[in-house]
């Protein structure tokens with residue numbers, strides 16, 4: 451089966467109740483915690499400290515997707531306020547990453563914005579930073595709009611732009627006008643061809659274009675990829691354009707290419723690891739499996755050997 455087809459199959463299977471039950475039951479024993487740092491903040495703090503000791507910066511993501519009501523959205527807000535307090539108290543070199551749907555974007559965008567403002571306010575008070583992750587394309591416009599509204603008064607908030615979406619070049623131009631701190635990613639969701647590039651080579655070309663546009667505009671850029679070719683092209687670009695090491699950082703996911711993370715730190719580049727934790731680890735884990743058949747093979751081998 452081709453890799454794009456396998457990715458679609460895994461992402462579609464992730465919605466099945468049976469698959470969810472199976473993976474919830476056996477996932478922790480079968481390697482899910484290669485990608486997730488723990489189910490609680492307390493379990494996660496030592497993981498962050500260990501990464502910090504290796505010279506790696508962190509962004510903490512509290513996993514929580516799916517059904518949201520006002521009370522779960524308030525709960526997510528409270529959890530993020532507690533994470534920011536813990537970052538300060540424990541002296542962690544860490545920011546936070548969050549999803550607007552967790553804060554109730556689909557329910558009431560104004561209320562979600564209100565919750566986000568409180569979280570960003572706490573980040574400002576504690577010297578931290580809040581990254582708004584980008585979700586599937588049903589939320590792109592609302593996310594860009596909310597961010598554009600908030601950013602002028604709140605520099606401690608950043609956004610994510612996905613290179614698989616055709617609209618992203620135009621979004622990136624808006625972000626440069628705002629002087630926004632942008633994380634560039636390829637994109638992790640299933641998107642239809644009219645709005646997204648289907649060809650991997652085009653996604654990669656667009657990735658490089660977006661990174662160079664934003665660095666060239668003098669804006670802080672988080673280059674979030676494990677793709678060695680794109681990391682090399684970024685290094686070549688910053689060297690040839692005299693862009694300082696403090697103007698960008700590489701970002702990678704917890705548990706993916708830790709060797710490359712350490713190598714980049716040893717070469718003197720800033721590297722931030724995205725560390726997810728929490729009881730709702732299932733959708734995140736399934737997206738990581740979908741990205742790489744080798745991870746699926748590892749998981750199935752363990753399932754078989756159980």
Ligand SMILES: Cc1cc2nc3c(=O)[nH]c(=O)nc-3n(C[C@H](O)[C@H](O)[C@H](O)COP(=O)(O)OP(=O)(O)OC[C@H]3O[C@@H](n4cnc5c(N)ncnc54)[C@H](O)[C@@H]3O)c2cc1C
Pocket residue numbers: 582583584585610612635636637638639674675676677678701702703706707723724738739741742745
């Ligand atoms: C810090 C960070 C934050 C992100 N935030 C978002 C977000 O907000 N919204 C969003 O849609 N997506 C997000 N993503 C996910 C992103 O969109 C991609 O799905 C993911 O990064 C895989 O793409 P890649 O750039 O690594 O390149 P790929 O072309 O997928 O992979 C390049 C190489 O990286 C390695 N690799 C990639 N994935 C894996 C894996 N799962 N296991 C082992 N090796 C792997 C392999 O060697 C592979 O050949 C984020 C990714 C990172 C690193």
